[in-house]
Amino acid sequence: MGETNLSWGRPATEPGAGWAVVDVETSGFDPGHARVISVAALALGDDGNVEHSFSSLLNPGVDPGPTHVHGLTPEMLAGQPTFGDVVGDLAAVLSGRTLVAHNAGFDYAFLAAECERVGAVLPVDSVMCTVELTRRLNLGTENLRLETLATHYGATQ
Template sequence: MTDTNGTAEQAPGQQEQSEQDARHAAVAAHPFVAVTIQSTGIHPSTGRLVSVDAVTFDADGEIGEEFHAVINPGSDPGPHHFHGLTHEEVAAGQRFSQVLRTLDRLIDDRTLIVHNSPRVWGFIVSEARRTMNAAARANRSRGRGRGRGRRRRQRVGHVPRPAAIVDTLASARRQEIAFEDTRLGGLATALGIPDASPVATVDRAQVPEEETSREQSLLLIDVHETLREQGPLCEREPSELRADRFGLQRTHVRVDAVEAPRPHPNPGVYVPGRSLVQGMEVVVAPEIEMDPNDIIEACLREELAYSEKLTRQTSVVVCNKTTDLRGKAMHAVRKGIPLLSDVAFMAAVERGVTPAGR
């Protein structure tokens, strides 16, 4: 087929096949994509995305495509210092529906690299589903209205489909790397990557958000490459994950454990040196080397209770750190709740859990 100028044209099927071939070649050339986000809060259930930055790359760290967008969520963007964007910049941004198909193209079939996957992947999934639901409602409304069939249906894209998701923060913990600041810059500093300090400065506050977000994406690539050279990475398939009540994308094992009914009354705080007792409430801190799923599955198998939240009813906290405590471990010690390393906890399980009521 030729056009009026004699140039060969492709049939629709051929054009679609050519586009698919070109995309497959692009993914093969750069099979990884690093994504960083800015949001109005820490939980996808209550916060919204205000920017997303993505960079594709290969195993040698060579950059492929680059993408950045400011997102207008249509709601209060929150304070400037939290994400680096003014209200005016957010108001001038695109709707997520305008960028979702681009994100699909960049993320689908690639290995997605993020820092703190429950939060980052949680926001991406939450925004995608919110956008898709809005489009579905609009399409149903068009179908019921006058002039049915005359207006085009909205096609906004889908929840991205990465081949796998690598979490650099979780990977560093599985490798037992010592770091105090869990932000990407803090981990990079601990890994010896130069010029990676997470400390805020007046000069840095003057840098446009697009520039700082791109710096973070490139730093994420460096952190990923360093961790990959040092040991195993924490990698999940999207099918392993689902949203918890905060919209954070966690494993099915973890979410199911939180939602599971308590098998027995809580017998109280664990006494070091004695046996665990059925019904004891176990909290798993992030600072462990084992896969948390293994510990949580052991809890359910032995009829212990699992909780994400540490309270005075917590019986024991699984944590490998014993000094410079932060977060759950620090609060556990303050409340008089004992800590057990992941190895010690699993050994206690292997020795046998005392049945409830004894």
């Protein structure tokens, strides 16, 4: 992957650009070898309302890896689109927005690697990591897992 000029932890500079909350499931932990097997993105306006959404299971063309972690089996992924098939729809949700993810470096690295594989550009200039944000808030929670934070804030999962 090439050099990037990402802004970490700041919102997009364009007024009204908003946020893109992203989650990926992968076949492993190394974006150079493992593949994205599921991606979801919500485009939120500055007011927090969902403006666009995208989600898809993906056929990675490889073993899906730790099914005990993500629950996605080869049978579930057979016949699903590839990343190249959906990159345009995903890019439309991400474009001009700040990518927000829990452990954003992980999600960003995998999305960037997938885009590189298919010759696409990941339209992300700024990223906000909710793990780092939570760490800085020093909430006193047992850990920084999403489940723990949802309980802390009373959010239903």
